[in-house]
Amino acid sequence: MNKADYRGVWVFAEQREGKIQKVALELLGKGRNIADKLGVKLTAVLLGDNTDAMAKELASHGADKVLVAENALLKDYTTDGYTKVICDLINERKPEILFIGASYIGRDLGPRIAARLATGLTADCTALDIDEETKDLLMTRPAFGGNLMATIVCGDHRPQMATVRPGVFERLEKDENAKCEIEKVSMNLKDSDIRTKVQEIVKLAKETVDIGEAQILVAGGRGVGNAENFKQLKDLAEAFGGEVAGSRAAVEAGWIDKDVQVGQTGKTVRPKVYIACGISGAIQHLAGMQDSDYIVAINKDADAAIMKVADLGIVGDLNKVIPEMISQLKAVAK
Structure with missing residues (x-):
């Protein structure tokens, strides 16, 4: 393999039900940064059916080019169909980098593509950069249970592949006037290529909050004490117009749902305000919230790790501090 034959940064543009x-x-936001450092084009790869509106959205968010594989067989995600089409495109056009979101779909798709192309894949990256000397992609992710950060290089194989958890990077501002080429590609895809068929898409009956979209989060950890005390956090979140989240310890204790867990094994968030209540600040948790605009920590321990990343640290019993905060907020609202 000649690495010089590979050029360009690709982003898999995941869509579900046409969105x-x-x-x-x-x-695309991070890909724009990486592509500019390498002096190459940024390409979004979109698979689906009736893709015109989706392609235009990608064009307005930083892509130089959108490659569109449009086929009724690609309307819904299948491992076989998406892997074949993307691998065929990569073998034909030879990008040097491919980024995939670490969603349920991405975690299934990424390893399959990497195995078929005999290249490397770094999963759940929290940072991406370019080595100034070698021009290799530097892929950083938590390792050893989150106790250290490992930077991984795929020096001998192409494309270099990484999956990234939602919420880690910021999207670019939408630019309706951005110049972008949209190319619909031909593909050799038959019904027999797809061994599994999507019969029906069933969504969870329960309503879940997407904490990744919340502007204000009130998160509780082991220091909250019990599920009953989490009611205070919900009251505080409601007073702020925000949502409630929790640490891994709170989830494992059964005090709050796994869907709203923040951290290395949960979700990565970047709200405008993050209020950490009774959270010690282990690196696994910090990895999921340290990019919040403003961090408030409430903890009895003035030396807790969370205090080092907090913009405002309140040393005290959260059972006394939170009711006082709610009282002050209500007074201001009047």
Whole structure:
């Protein structure tokens, strides 16, 4: 393999039911930065059916080019169909980098593509950069249970592949006038290429909050004490017009749902305000919230790790501090 034959940065533009997923737009934002450092084009790769509106959205969020594979067989995600089409395109056009969102779909698709192309894949990256000397992609992710950060290089194989969790990077501002080439590609895809068929899409009956979209989050950890005390956090979140989240310890204790867990094994968030209540600040948790605009920490321990990243640290019993905050907010609202 001649690495010089590979050029360009690709982003897999995940869509579900005709809607571009936010992680794809976030990856275009970071992809733009990486492509500019390398002096190459940024390409979004879109698979689906009736794709025109989705392609235009990608064009307005930083892509130089959108490659569109449009086929009724690609309307819904299948491992076989998407892997074949993307691998065929990569073998034909030879990008040097491919980014995929670490969603349920991306975590299934990424390893399959990497295995078929005999290249490397770094999963759940939290940082991406370019080595100034070698021009290799530097892929950083938590390792050893989050106790250290490992930077991984795929020096001998192409394309270099990484999956990135939603919420890690910021999307670019939408530009309706951006110049972007949209190319619909031909493909050799038959019904027999797809061994599994989507019969029906069933969504969860329960309503879940997407904490990744929340502007204000009130998160609780082991220091909250019990599920009953989490009611205070919900009251505080309601007073702020925000949502409630939790640490892994709170989830494992059964005090709050896994869907709103923040951290390395949960979700990555970047709200305008993050209020950490009874959270010690282990690196696994910090990895999921340290890019919040403004961090408030409430903790009895003035030396807790969370205090080092907090913009405002309140040392005290959260059972006394939170009711006082709610009282002050209500007074201001009047």
